[in-house]
Amino acid sequence: MKLYRRFAVQIFWTTLGVVYGLAIMPSQQAPDLGAGDKVNHIAAFLTLAILGRAAYRAHPAWRLALGLSLFGALVELTQAIPVLHRDASIWDWVADSAATLVALSAALALERRSPRRATA
Template sequence: MALIDLYRRFKIPVFWTTLLIVYGLAIMPADRAPDLGAGDKVNHMAAFFVLTLLGRVAYRPVAAWRLATGLSLFGILIELTQAIPAVRRDASVWDWVADSAAILIALGAALIVERLRRR
């Protein structure tokens, strides 16, 4: 089986697995969570940029605004979970803003590439 065939077959499970990993990392105690070394907002943006691209590929027939809304709500879920004291994380509306900005940037880039490929 060629690599591209594996990709086509597993693009949806790859998206959902990545989403679960991002959630797990987001609720992991801050002192144990990996860091890209560029700050918390960069970590958020990187995670949601990748999730958006994977989601767009996995669910191309779904309207872009639906994917953006779903991922943005996922960002809110992360922040609500981080607000639970037992999780030992800090919730921030600015983290959600970073998530949403990354979603819009990634989705915009994906839509531009899709239009260029159609030509």
């Protein structure tokens, strides 16, 4: 676990870059988890929120929530570019933001149950 903490920030930002790359790649080339677009969005933002909380535990969770919500909006604005052949949807942004809130709520609840881990 100590090794992960050492690289948590790099892992978070690398994952964020990969998610953005996958989100803007032309739809016919983009991977799909098989359960639909919303599941892809939810899985990506649950992952980003968990990694982000681990990387920036000393920062207020609302900052991460706001940042990831804005990132979700950026993804949707980028997907609206016609040449990408992607479908932008406000509901995808809602799914991104909701997944972020669920993951951060769970992380904060776990941190409250185990305060020693939250600061370690």
